[in-house]
Amino acid sequence: MAGQTLYDKLWDSHLVLQRDDGSALIYIDRHLLHEVTSPQAFEGLALAGRTPWRLDANLATVDHNVPTENQAAGVGAIADPTSRLQVQTLDDNCDALGITQFKMADPRAGIVHVIGPEQGATLPGMTVVCGDSHTATHGAFGALAHGIGTSEVEHVLATQCLVAKKMKNMRITVTGPLGFGITAKDVILAIIGQIGTAGGTGCAIEFAGEGIQSLSMEGRMTVCNMAIEAGARVGLVAVDEKTIAYVEGRPYAPKGADWDRAVAYWSTLVSDADAVFDHEVAIDGTLIEPQVSWGTNPEMVTGINGQVPDPASIDDPITRGAIERALKYMGLRGGQPISAIRLDRVFIGSCTNSRIEDLREAAKIVNGKRVSDSILQAMVVPGSGLVKSQAEAEGLDQIFLEAGFEWRDPGCSMCLAMNADKLGAGEHCASTSNRNFEGRQGAGGRTHLVSPAMAAAAAIAGHFIDVREWM
Amino acid sequence: MQQFIAETGVVMPLDRSNVDTDQIIPKQYLKSIKRTGFGVNLFDDWRYLDPGEPGMDHSSRRLNTEFIMNDPKYQTASILLARENFGCGSSREHAPWAIMEHGFRAVIAVSFADIFYNNSFKNGLLPLVLTGAEVDRLFAMTTGDAALELTVDLATQTVSGPDGFEARFEIDPFRKTCLLEGLDEIGLSLKDADAIRAYEAKRRHETPWMFQNIG
Numbered sequence: 001m002a003g004q005t006l007y008d009k010l011w012d013s014h015l016v017l018q019r020d021d022g023s024a025l026i027y028i029d030r031h032l033l034h035e036v037t038s039p040q041a042f043e044g045l046a047l048a049g050r051t052p053w054r055l056d057a058n059l060a061t062v063d064h065n066v067p068t069e070n071q072a073a074g075v076g077a078i079a080d081p082t083s084r085l086q087v088q089t090l091d092d093n094c095d096a097l098g099i100t101q102f103k104m105a106d107p108r109a110g111i112v113h114v115i116g117p118e119q120g121a122t123l124p125g126m127t128v129v130c131g132d133s134h135t136a137t138h139g140a141f142g143a144l145a146h147g148i149g150t151s152e153v154e155h156v157l158a159t160q161c162l163v164a165k166k167m168k169n170m171r172i173t174v175t176g177p178l179g180f181g182i183t184a185k186d187v188i189l190a191i192i193g194q195i196g197t198a199g200g201t202g203c204a205i206e207f208a209g210e211g212i213q214s215l216s217m218e219g220r221m222t223v224c225n226m227a228i229e230a231g232a233r234v235g236l237v238a239v240d241e242k243t244i245a246y247v248e249g250r251p252y253a254p255k256g257a258d259w260d261r262a263v264a265y266w267s268t269l270v271s272d273a274d275a276v277f278d279h280e281v282a283i284d285g286t287l288i289e290p291q292v293s294w295g296t297n298p299e300m301v302t303g304i305n306g307q308v309p310d311p312a313s314i315d316d317p318i319t320r321g322a323i324e325r326a327l328k329y330m331g332l333r334g335g336q337p338i339s340a341i342r343l344d345r346v347f348i349g350s351c352t353n354s355r356i357e358d359l360r361e362a363a364k365i366v367n368g369k370r371v372s373d374s375i376l377q378a379m380v381v382p383g384s385g386l387v388k389s390q391a392e393a394e395g396l397d398q399i400f401l402e403a404g405f406e407w408r409d410p411g412c413s414m415c416l417a418m419n420a421d422k423l424g425a426g427e428h429c430a431s432t433s434n435r436n437f438e439g440r441q442g443a444g445g446r447t448h449l450v451s452p453a454m455a456a457a458a459a460i461a462g463h464f465i466d467v468r469e470w471m
Numbered sequence: 472m473q474q475f476i477a478e479t480g481v482v483m484p485l486d487r488s489n490v491d492t493d494q495i496i497p498k499q500y501l502k503s504i505k506r507t508g509f510g511v512n513l514f515d516d517w518r519y520l521d522p523g524e525p526g527m528d529h530s531s532r533r534l535n536t537e538f539i540m541n542d543p544k545y546q547t548a549s550i551l552l553a554r555e556n557f558g559c560g561s562s563r564e565h566a567p568w569a570i571m572e573h574g575f576r577a578v579i580a581v582s583f584a585d586i587f588y589n590n591s592f593k594n595g596l597l598p599l600v601l602t603g604a605e606v607d608r609l610f611a612m613t614t615g616d617a618a619l620e621l622t623v624d625l626a627t628q629t630v631s632g633p634d635g636f637e638a639r640f641e642i643d644p645f646r647k648t649c650l651l652e653g654l655d656e657i658g659l660s661l662k663d664a665d666a667i668r669a670y671e672a673k674r675r676h677e678t679p680w681m682f683q684n685i686g
């Protein structure tokens with residue numbers, strides 16, 4: 001019998017029962033909640049007269065709607081009444097049921113995918129779900145993690161399980177070493193550029209190879225975060241000593257004898273050498289350049305030294321039409337060099353790139369320079385209150401502030417613009433977030449996805465530049 | 472959950488791939504804590520010329536007459552036709568809620584994003600996959616003066632229409648039964664409560680740290 005993939009092992013160890021019709025019930029170890037996708041689930045639960053199966057598996061935070069200024073004032077100070085009601089509703093639901101929640105003024109609060117790993121609430125070998133597609137992030141720990149819809153949030157609350165069907169196994173091997181100055185964000189954007197936004201549909205993608213192993217845990221989270229942008233609900237990286245070192249000492253990580261047992265178990269969370277994958281993709285990591293997206297979905301991406309594609313040179317009418325529509329929306333011309341794209345705003349943040357390492361990378365580029373006069377706004381939004389205080393302890397906030405960046409309180413912010421942080425129509429933004437869909441960062445806004453270092457350099461230059469020249 | 476047995480109705484062709492959930496229902500409407508009220512904001516950015524905010528009177532907004540949804544021919548459409556990777560992007564279940572509330576009961580596409588596909592079934596919306604060739608043919612059939620009408624039959628897993636159009640689609644048996652009977656999935660899972668408890672007891676013993684109280 002062939003060996004098992006990491007995904008096979010995680011699936012098998014969470015299988016409660018397999019039904020004859022092909023569906024299965026799988027057990028959920030950790031359920032993360034936020035204010036946007038949970039209210040209807042709590043309502044449904046109450047209407048059906050049900051109660052949560054296991055309270056201590058749940059951890060809630062507020063992130064999508066919260067303002068990124070003056071959070072210490074708490075929920076009452078949210079100016080937008082609909083946002084305020086939604087945040088308040090999560091507070092009320094968690095209080096009523098007894099679910100642990102980091103409220104707005106709590107220093108541990110922040111973006112749900114930043115705080116799970118930060119607290120050790122995400123552990124290797126767990127199943128982790130959340131009503132949010134970027135739950136794939138947690139797969140960086142060798143956990144089976146994926147986004148779910150609101151009905152499933154209710155299902156997990158009520159049963160601690162999900163009805164699921166096993167996905168296919170896909171492995172993307174990034175050979176290395178990565179080139180000088182290349183970050184995790186460049187790696188994942190290059191992968192999506194190659195396999196497309198539906199390339200991983202129906203699959204759990206394991207990211208492997210030297211190009212992945214050489215990344216820090218923060219970097220691996222960035223890669224797994226965007227598995228969903230490649231169509232896969234699940235991204236995974238095998239457990240190694242970096243994983244274990246990251247988890248050690250976190251508030252909810254196991255301690256004492258449990259720690260030793262856990263480490264022994266976690267060390268088995270790798271794909272067997274003879275495991276067979278349904279799909280294998282190889283990417284030459286040595287060739288990856290700093291990436292910039294030019295279009296309206298994440299596969300519309302190219303290297304910094306590339307050009308916006310010319311639709312006239314595309315034969316397939318559907319692809320040509322999609323590129324034409326994207327260029328029209330983005331206000332770009334076919335053949336235009338990427339470095340000629342001028343920016344209006346810069347956003348460093350989101351669950352993809354708002355961890356301490358991301359902020360360090362950006363600060364290194366910014367240090368001693370000034371944001372270009374042509375930039376309306378450049379903002380840094382840390383992923384959590386703890387990331388924020390860590391960055392302040394290292395003096396990163398001062399570097400950003402002296403350069404003319406805004407230094408904000410944690411949250412999703414301009415990643416999806418549900419709070420006051422948004423793009424105006426027609427504005428171009430260098431953004432470290434994960435989605436460049438039409439209107440994502442504000443109606444009519446134009447998003448270019450880049451790494452923190454590339455966003456920082458773009459803020460200084462006023463247009464995209466190859467950040468490696470400044471390293 | 473709403474049952475789905477069969478649907479005969481007008482097809483609205485949306486000739487794009489990668490229609491993402493941010494387009495299906497833009498984020499400002501996600502601030503609602505209800506399950507209803509999203510239909511009028513389905514495809515909001517494409518459908519209206521002026522920007523929309525929750526709570527406004529949407530009936531007085533300017534319509535984008537170039538967007539197909541505003542074509543009088545499609546006002547009663549109940550089947551949506553699209554191309555690859557429909558529903559990609561965020562996990563928001565507000566997307567199927569908006570599509571259903573507007574009056575669609577089925578979406579035909581070449582492929583769907585996983586989470587959207589899954590969410591649809593929980594709400595009685597049938598997402599069904601046809602081949603690229605079949606979808607091409609359906610798009611071609613929508614170019615006439617009259618709107619195209621199709622019948623989607625879940626029991627026989629077929630789509631049929633004029634000019635002898637007949638196509639079969641696959642669907643997994645569990646989802647099919649849930650839709651046909653309008654079953655409450657949570658209730659079904661709770662029938663296996665003993666199995667869940669047995670699994671939990673075993674895992675608590677093997678991996679106690681996973682059950683640490685995080686209160």
Ligand code: SF4
Pocket residue numbers: 063064111112113132134350351352411412415416433434
């Ligand atoms: S930062 Fe953006 S992508 Fe991440 S959870 Fe928040 S809104 Fe979603």
